[in-house]
Amino acid sequence: MSISENIHSIKQHLPLQVKLVAVSKTKPADAILEAYNAGQRVFGENKAQEMATKQAVLPRDIDWHFIGHLQSNKVKYIAPFVSMIHSVDSLKLLVEIDRMALKNSRVVKCLLQFYIASEETKFGLSLDEAVDILFSEEYAKLHNIEICGVMGMASYSQNQELIREEFLTLKKKFEFLKERFFAETPSFCEISMGMSDDYLLAIDCGSTMVRIGSTIFGRRN
Numbered sequence: 139m140s141i142s143e144n145i146h147s148i149k150q151h152l153p154l155q156v157k158l159v160a161v162s163k164t165k166p167a168d169a170i171l172e173a174y175n176a177g178q179r180v181f182g183e184n185k186a187q188e189m190a191t192k193q194a195v196l197p198r199d200i201d202w203h204f205i206g207h208l209q210s211n212k213v214k215y216i217a218p219f220v221s222m223i224h225s226v227d228s229l230k231l232l233v234e235i236d237r238m239a240l241k242n243s244r245v246v247k248c249l250l251q252f253y254i255a256s257e258e259t260k261f262g263l264s265l266d267e268a269v270d271i272l273f274s275e276e277y278a279k280l281h282n283i284e285i286c287g288v289m290g291m292a293s294y295s296q297n298q299e300l301i302r303e304e305f306l307t308l309k310k311k312f313e314f315l316k317e318r319f320f321a322e323t324p325s326f327c328e329i330s331m332g333m334s335d336d337y338l339l340a341i342d343c344g345s346t347m348v349r350i351g352s353t354i355f356g357r358r359n
């Protein structure tokens with residue numbers, strides 16, 4: 139199947155309120171353009187320089203979402219255009235995103251990435267760490283970032299019950315933060331969870347954004 143057929147068939151399974159982030163990491167600009175021509179506007183990348191290189195040659199109305207681990211010293215490459223950063227996992231990173239967004243006269247939307255998998259290798263915050271950030275004086279001073287929700291990655295596993303539990307854990311963290319810190323903030327509404335192998339389960343558990351790569355673009359090398 140072609141990229142455009144893949145997108146259309148995924149879209150048929152997405153409820154209206156669930157956004158599709160087409161994960162185009164490692165794929166060339168012409169593959170992204172094919173998806174764009176099929177109507178897709180939101181693309182996800184996990185390397186700052188790669189994203190900036192693609193952004194420079196692709197249509198201006200693409201929404202670029204950063205989904206990978208982001209080092210503070212790389213924020214400058216994407217700050218002029220990035221629409222959402224899904225992978226905020228420290229106050230230090232949030233401060234740097236704010237500083238670079240201000241420099242570019244922008245507000246950058248962010249998600250707090252949580253550690254939900256039983257594996258050791260995944261990045262992300264614990265709920266306590268997120269609460270510490272949101273109570274901090276430094277956070278209160280940031281005006282060029284907007285925290286719009288949470289993101290998480292389930293374990294790399296065939297065990298559907300395990301994955302379901304991890305997704306529901308993320309949903310619970312979202313609800314806790316919503317009630318505690320964002321009750322008056324309608325834009326805090328996103329739960330980014332679900333990839334090619336588990337997006338239907340993620341939607342079942344309350345996902346509002348799925349990040350799908352290989353099912354659209356084919357396997358990566």
Ligand SMILES: *Cc1c(COP(=O)(O)O)cnc(C)c1O
Nearest residue numbers: 161184205333334349350351352
């Ligand atoms: C690569 C990646 C995806 C997409 O993975 P697929 O299995 O190809 O759909 C989603 N989220 C993150 C954070 C990724 O790095």
